[in-house]
Amino acid sequence: MTTETLTIDNESDFMRSPEKVMRLDRMGSSFPTRLSFMRTLIRRMARENWKFERTRREVDKDGYGLSIYAVTTPHRTYSLVGFTQKIPDEMRTDRVIAEVWDATFNLFDGVPTQDDIDYLANNTPKQEGGRYRPSELALARANKSLRVFKNAVDSLSKGQQPDFDLLKSVGYLMRTSAVYGSGKFGCADRAKIADREECKAPFQMELLTVYLIRWFTIDSVEELAKERGGKKAVKLNKTSRQFIGVGNATGLGMAPFLLKHPALIHNWVVAKETALARVRSIETPLEGTLEAFHKSLLQVSQHIDEWNVDDALQSDRILCLTDEIQALRIWCEDELNISRPYPWNGIYHFVEDNFSLECQEMIVSLIIEPHGLLVDDLAETMSTNMIPKFDADMSLAQLKEVVEDSYQWATNIDFSLKESQHHFWYYSEDKLEPRFGSKGVDDGVEQEMPLAIGRDVSELNNLLSVTSNDISISEFVMMYPEFRHIIRRIQNTFLRPYSEVQDNLLSESMRPIDLLRFKLAFFGASKFDPKSDLWTRVSMYQGAPMPDQLSQPNYDSWSFPIAERPNHILK
Amino acid sequence: MSKSYLKISLNEILFYFTRAASGVDVPIGLSEDFARSNIWISENGFDPSLVSLQALDNLDSKTSSLSIKFEKANEDPHLFCPENKLLSALKASVSCVDWFEVKGSSSQLKISNVDSPFLVISALGANKLIGLKVLWIDQDKNNYQVNFIDSEEWEIVSSSTNPIELSSNADIFISPIESDHIIHKDNSIKKFNITEKKLEILNNGVEVKENWQEIYDYFSRCLVKSSAESRASGAGAGLVDSD
Numbered sequence: 001m002t003t004e005t006l007t008i009d010n011e012s013d014f015m016r017s018p019e020k021v022m023r024l025d026r027m028g029s030s031f032p033t034r035l036s037f038m039r040t041l042i043r044r045m046a047r048e049n050w051k052f053e054r055t056r057r058e059v060d061k062d063g064y065g066l067s068i069y070a071v072t073t074p075h076r077t078y079s080l081v082g083f084t085q086k087i088p089d090e091m092r093t094d095r096v097i098a099e100v101w102d103a104t105f106n107l108f109d110g111v112p113t114q115d116d117i118d119y120l121a122n123n124t125p126k127q128e129g130g131r132y133r134p135s136e137l138a139l140a141r142a143n144k145s146l147r148v149f150k151n152a153v154d155s156l157s158k159g160q161q162p163d164f165d166l167l168k169s170v171g172y173l174m175r176t177s178a179v180y181g182s183g184k185f186g187c188a189d190r191a192k193i194a195d196r197e198e199c200k201a202p203f204q205m206e207l208l209t210v211y212l213i214r215w216f217t218i219d220s221v222e223e224l225a226k227e228r229g230g231k232k233a234v235k236l237n238k239t240s241r242q243f244i245g246v247g248n249a250t251g252l253g254m255a256p257f258l259l260k261h262p263a264l265i266h267n268w269v270v271a272k273e274t275a276l277a278r279v280r281s282i283e284t285p286l287e288g289t290l291e292a293f294h295k296s297l298l299q300v301s302q303h304i305d306e307w308n309v310d311d312a313l314q315s316d317r318i319l320c321l322t323d324e325i326q327a328l329r330i331w332c333e334d335e336l337n338i339s340r341p342y343p344w345n346g347i348y349h350f351v352e353d354n355f356s357l358e359c360q361e362m363i364v365s366l367i368i369e370p371h372g373l374l375v376d377d378l379a380e381t382m383s384t385n386m387i388p389k390f391d392a393d394m395s396l397a398q399l400k401e402v403v404e405d406s407y408q409w410a411t412n413i414d415f416s417l418k419e420s421q422h423h424f425w426y427y428s429e430d431k432l433e434p435r436f437g438s439k440g441v442d443d444g445v446e447q448e449m450p451l452a453i454g455r456d457v458s459e460l461n462n463l464l465s466v467t468s469n470d471i472s473i474s475e476f477v478m479m480y481p482e483f484r485h486i487i488r489r490i491q492n493t494f495l496r497p498y499s500e501v502q503d504n505l506l507s508e509s510m511r512p513i514d515l516l517r518f519k520l521a522f523f524g525a526s527k528f529d530p531k532s533d534l535w536t537r538v539s540m541y542q543g544a545p546m547p548d549q550l551s552q553p554n555y556d557s558w559s560f561p562i563a564e565r566p567n568h569i570l571k
Numbered sequence: 572m573s574k575s576y577l578k579i580s581l582n583e584i585l586f587y588f589t590r591a592a593s594g595v596d597v598p599i600g601l602s603e604d605f606a607r608s609n610i611w612i613s614e615n616g617f618d619p620s621l622v623s624l625q626a627l628d629n630l631d632s633k634t635s636s637l638s639i640k641f642e643k644a645n646e647d648p649h650l651f652c653p654e655n656k657l658l659s660a661l662k663a664s665v666s667c668v669d670w671f672e673v674k675g676s677s678s679q680l681k682i683s684n685v686d687s688p689f690l691v692i693s694a695l696g697a698n699k700l701i702g703l704k705v706l707w708i709d710q711d712k713n714n715y716q717v718n719f720i721d722s723e724e725w726e727i728v729s730s731s732t733n734p735i736e737l738s739s740n741a742d743i744f745i746s747p748i749e750s751d752h753i754i755h756k757d758n759s760i761k762k763f764n765i766t767e768k769k770l771e772i773l774n775n776g777v778e779v780k781e782n783w784q785e786i787y788d789y790f791s792r793c794l795v796k797s798s799a800e801s802r803a804s805g806a807g808a809g810l811v812d813s814d
Contacts (some may be wrong), residue, residue, distance in 0.1 A: 134580070251806050434806070
């Protein structure tokens with residue numbers, strides 16, 4: 001292959017439909033792909049030869065104080081400014097309502113002056129309680145995994161490597177519990193940086209912040225070990241360094257974002273589905289790709305072995321996945337199954353016909369993975385700066401047609417049933433923490449967040465069905481202003497068919513965690529570890545190259561990371 | 572965030588103003604448009620809380636209304652409030668934008684008794700409706716003319732020294748800008764370049780002053796009181812997380 005990307009003529013024949021993809025159960029089975037935003041960022045770092053440097057570390061013997069890590073891109077420098085402090089163990093919580101954290105950070109746009117650092121020292125440790133400026137691109141915090149952090153410092157200070165089983169079971173030294181950007185608490189608006197090449201893909205500055213936090217956590221344990229052990233102390237070995245990620249605890253805050261940015265979500269999904277369709281439409285496999293896929297099945301088996309969670313439902317799904325990957329490996333070993341035309345489509349159909357959603361979505365990631373030259377250009381299509389407009393010129397007849405054609409999933413739900421309107425979403429006065437309530441149980445129905453897309457469409461449809469086509473939309477919303485928002489949404493989503501979650505988000509059986517996993521997978525997170533239906537822990541950047549490994553030839557090979565590479569896949 | 576004098580981001584304008592309008596029972600679709608208008612106000616260097624507080628207060632005290640009617644008297648299109656109240660600019664602005672989106676900028680419109688004319692201006696600006704002039708004389712007899720010249724520039728023409736953002740209670744006339752419009756010698760012109768000002772705002776933030784606290788108070792009506800139960804279970808995660 002000589003060209004940068006291949007053009008596929010018939011990829012649309014292989015696209016999965018929105019009705020199949022945008023369902024909560026499938027969304028809640030998502031895995032990261034090579035188009036995930038962390039992967040995009042790492043590729044850019046390597047391609048543009050970004051330079052990383054710790055520029056300040058002014059901490060006491062326990063590691064409390066100030067650290068600054070700078071990254072220089074071809075056009076500018078960004079600095080992670082971090083503050084660490086001692087906190088009482090009983091105040092360590094992943095919730096938004098936390099008041100103190102082990103470490104707090106800002107990503108600063110440029111190189112901060114001493115005045116900037118003094119300003120941040122008075123604000124960053126307060127997180128939501130502080131105020132930030134357009135010079136701050138992100139705000140974040142992290143707490144230690146006490147067991148792993150302590151074991152790592154103790155071991156390294158004695159000249160030993162940390163307990164690898166313990167490290168493997170947790171996967172990180174510290175866990176972030178929020179990473180804010182895009183104008184939150186006074187930080188820079190996205191519009192300030194949206195035209196910068198390195199910021200065009202979604203969430204790049206937030207994920208750069210997390211990448212630098214990962215480096216900070218590793219640097220911190222090594223420095224603390226040196227402080228304690230002196231000459232006896234050693235650094236983490238290469239395997240451990242690369243395996244260590246950053247934890248993240250994600251709660252309900254992510255869910256409203258997904259629902260409030262339908263055009264963006266469409267772009268994410270259509271890019272991933274196009275990538276899949278391009279691969280499925282290959283008649284004769286590209287050289288080396290089938291072999292790479294076979295190896296990835298072995299690696300992913302180990303990844304699944306190392307993916308241990310307490311949640312009973314997810315544990316069952318992981319067990320099932322283990323068996324299914326094994327069965328797929330056996331199926332793929334039969335030449336007859338693989339040597340036919342369109343082998344990727346064959347693999348996809350075999351998995352879709354026989355295995356769980358969890359397995360189907362994992363295979364989607366695995367078959368896309370060896371096709372970077374074919375799909376990586378799609379990463380550039382995953383953002384949008386579209387502001388949804390109300391189209392007063394649309395006729396009521398057109399609107400009725402659109403609702404009928406594109407919103408059947410909503411109009412088919414019977415919202416007169418109590419279980420169809422069981423839940424509601426709201427902001428608590430407690431630090432504006434997003435919460436999920438049950439009608440008749442929790443207060444706050446009157447202040448419900450406007451996220452009931454299906455119900456609002458259904459109510460609009462009921463009214464439209466008894467309204468004459470003779471009036472215009474502008475007259476209609478003059479009479480019924482309560483439908484302006486949902487009409488605007490419909491007008492801006494019907495041509496973007498992957499923009500809506502095609503399920504009832506209020507139903508009794510709805511699990512917000514499905515939305516969280518969907519979004520986190522697009523970020524590139526792995527090892528989903530549900531703690532309830534409302535929040536999950538994940539690992540970010542596990543297996544990703546450290547700054548000093550970005551120039552290595554395999555810098556982009558870190559999907560489905562494993563703690564140690566077994567001999568049979570070393571080649 | 573309830574501080575009375577601070578700099579906020581455009582994203583915060585969107586977040587807080589949408590919900591502040593919901594706090595006075597404005598339907599969410601109108602609240603979204605109101606917040607977008609406030610972003611335009613901010614991008615042009617005005618304090619959005621100064622502009623918008625009066626309109627929210629009027630709705631809250633029921634001095635103004637969201638009720639609106641359209642009529643065509645003597646062929647002149649006209650929007651007005653059918654109740655004996657001021658017409659809320661939150662409703663007047665979206666109806667006015669809808670009118671020009673459909674009819675184009677060669678048409679004209681009269682809107683009667685609008686409580687905050689500058690919110691109508693901001694809605695036209697936020698929706699990039701160009702080639703229009705907007706005229707009004709407010710209750711204090713100040714006269715204003717706003718011209719939307721092109722996608723980059725707009726201007727205020729006025730003999731008044733009173734801030735345009737505080738102008739209130741007026742009949743508004745919107746029509747196409749004539750190619751040879753004449754500026755009266757008593758009037759001063761203030762020109763705005765949207766791109767330049769927006770860049771400045773993105774680099775410095777939006778300054779909001781003493782009225783911000785009241786906007787925040789309206790926003791706070793959208794928050795639900797926390798109870799021991801909702802604190803423990805509403806967000807799922809535990810209250811202490813040590814591992």
